[in-house]
Amino acid sequence: MVIMIAFGWASVMLLLGVFLRGKVKFLQNMLVPAGVIAGVLGLVLLNIFDAVGINIGADVSDFNQIVSQVFIVSFISLTLMDTPKKAVEGSEEEKKAAASKAKSVIRGGLFIGLVWTLLYALTPLICTAIALVCGKTFDMAPIYGMLIQFAFCQGPGQSATYGGIIESYGWENAVMMALTFSSIGFLMAYVVGIPVAKYAIKKRIAKYSDKIDEITLRGYYKLEEQTETTKKNTTVNSNIETLALHFAVIGVCYLLAVGISKILALLPGYLGPSLSSLMFLNGMYAAYIVKFIMKKLGIMYFLDSTTQNKITGFAADYLVVCAFMSVSLKMVVQWTVPIIIMSIVSTLVTFGVCFYFGERYGTSYDIERTLGYYGMAVGTAPSGISLIRIVDPDFKTGAAEELGASNPFCNIFNIPVYLLILGFAAGSFSLQMTVGGLAALTVAYLVGLKVTGCWGKKKTYSLFEAKEDKILASETDDTIPRMASVK
Numbered sequence: 001m002v003i004m005i006a007f008g009w010a011s012v013m014l015l016l017g018v019f020l021r022g023k024v025k026f027l028q029n030m031l032v033p034a035g036v037i038a039g040v041l042g043l044v045l046l047n048i049f050d051a052v053g054i055n056i057g058a059d060v061s062d063f064n065q066i067v068s069q070v071f072i073v074s075f076i077s078l079t080l081m082d083t084p085k086k087a088v089e090g091s092e093e094e095k096k097a098a099a100s101k102a103k104s105v106i107r108g109g110l111f112i113g114l115v116w117t118l119l120y121a122l123t124p125l126i127c128t129a130i131a132l133v134c135g136k137t138f139d140m141a142p143i144y145g146m147l148i149q150f151a152f153c154q155g156p157g158q159s160a161t162y163g164g165i166i167e168s169y170g171w172e173n174a175v176m177m178a179l180t181f182s183s184i185g186f187l188m189a190y191v192v193g194i195p196v197a198k199y200a201i202k203k204r205i206a207k208y209s210d211k212i213d214e215i216t217l218r219g220y221y222k223l224e225e226q227t228e229t230t231k232k233n234t235t236v237n238s239n240i241e242t243l244a245l246h247f248a249v250i251g252v253c254y255l256l257a258v259g260i261s262k263i264l265a266l267l268p269g270y271l272g273p274s275l276s277s278l279m280f281l282n283g284m285y286a287a288y289i290v291k292f293i294m295k296k297l298g299i300m301y302f303l304d305s306t307t308q309n310k311i312t313g314f315a316a317d318y319l320v321v322c323a324f325m326s327v328s329l330k331m332v333v334q335w336t337v338p339i340i341i342m343s344i345v346s347t348l349v350t351f352g353v354c355f356y357f358g359e360r361y362g363t364s365y366d367i368e369r370t371l372g373y374y375g376m377a378v379g380t381a382p383s384g385i386s387l388i389r390i391v392d393p394d395f396k397t398g399a400a401e402e403l404g405a406s407n408p409f410c411n412i413f414n415i416p417v418y419l420l421i422l423g424f425a426a427g428s429f430s431l432q433m434t435v436g437g438l439a440a441l442t443v444a445y446l447v448g449l450k451v452t453g454c455w456g457k458k459k460t461y462s463l464f465e466a467k468e469d470k471i472l473a474s475e476t477d478d479t480i481p482r483m484a485s486v487k
Helices: 002-023 025-029 034-052 060-080 092-138 142-154 156-168 174-202 214-218 242-264 271-276 279-297 305-325 329-358 366-378 381-391 399-405 407-413 415-426 431-451
Strands: none
Touching: 002 025, 002 034, 002 060, 002 305, 025 214, 034 174, 034 305, 034 329, 060 156, 060 174, 060 242, 060 279, 060 305, 092 142, 092 329, 092 366, 092 399, 092 407, 092 415, 092 431, 142 156, 142 174, 142 329, 142 366, 142 415, 156 174, 156 271, 156 279, 156 305, 156 415, 174 305, 174 329, 174 366, 174 381, 242 271, 242 279, 242 305, 271 415, 329 366, 366 381, 366 399, 381 399, 399 407, 407 415, 415 431
16 A cells, blocks of 8 residues: 555646646746656655654655556656568668668667766766765765766666665665656756757757747647547457556566576575566566567567656656656765765766767768757656757657667676776675776777767867858768758
8 A cells, every 4th residue: 555655746747847847938848748847846845744744644655665666667658669571662762762761770879878978877876976075074985986977877766676686785875866866967958958959049049949849848638639530459458457467468478587696696606686677677677588489379469669658657657757756855965065066077077978979970961960869868768868859859860869879888888897896896806806896897988989989079069159051961971961060
């Protein structure tokens, strides 16, 4: 019941978020999602109630439990989505153009993955140094500085997961610290990203920045604007509801993930408890196994991708609001100063890295891509999509596709970073080894950007300099319309 009460309060905040987004022009113009609005409201409300001693029937730990579980569900649901390849029809030239575009999207995904993992190693390195400087004054251990990338680069789900693992090794309040960073990161995505996007439109760097329609600003459809749902029924409702079947498959995947975790727990050293605790990854592996079996049995048609996408979206919305409501300000108040310093420095570093490399990649939509992966590097992928939508409302560029294509690269390239940090938290690596490892990985990702040709020399745009005729598509990007910047 306690978890359901917490779920109820998160639901109240979400409804308030939808109402405020639909009525307050400032929130509309900033395109702030209802989940973020709801999360901020919930954070303030919960901490006020806690300060005056009002019991609402749930506390921050209950919201943290929801974060952990819906995050696992979102990863399972996302993996279960089936997107069959469509045969390309048309002339040979059209087929070649489609193949060239696909290659461009993959290359863009590789670029985003490398920059993202560069920040994944660089930001904890910097924040560890800040923790060492502030440590004696604020009684903060270096490990807390190494939580920043789980929050900024990954989001609330990973913050709760990795924070929980680190807390299990004896570091108190690691989850709370990570979720605090995550909440700040969400805000930085919009507080910094939206003014920059609007400035880019003003400078006429973004070429597809049409006016965003009223429905998008409002955030919901009125009755006369509503259309039929695209959901398909894959079962007869008198037998079993289609949505129930989808959740049943997710339930099977969850149990299989628990089994995978128990097997991984047998690994020696800190790897066992660390990898077994990564339930969101184990859920993803389980979903791949279930999907493989369903395809072999020829029953994949039972799952509808649109329905699966709706389930993922449902989990993501509650994940965001509950992440904010998981933060107890009184538990992190002693670290307020270092938290603020780390958050500001990480935001500035992330902004600088994203825009430095973004303007040197070499396509005609570098600004759209840069805004997208900046949003992803401080918030989550949906934050990046929101920023792209400001400068590219109809998704005419490949920026949004590349953001999605970067996911496998991010998940592979970040493995040595989190294993290194978890090893330090468990006491298997010294601070010197960990810092040296992060520094070496930072250099390795920089080399990767150079070797793959993703780190160019020429600027395709500049937010701070008036450039003329500098935006030129690269030779490997022939499918994208070329353009010149306007001074």
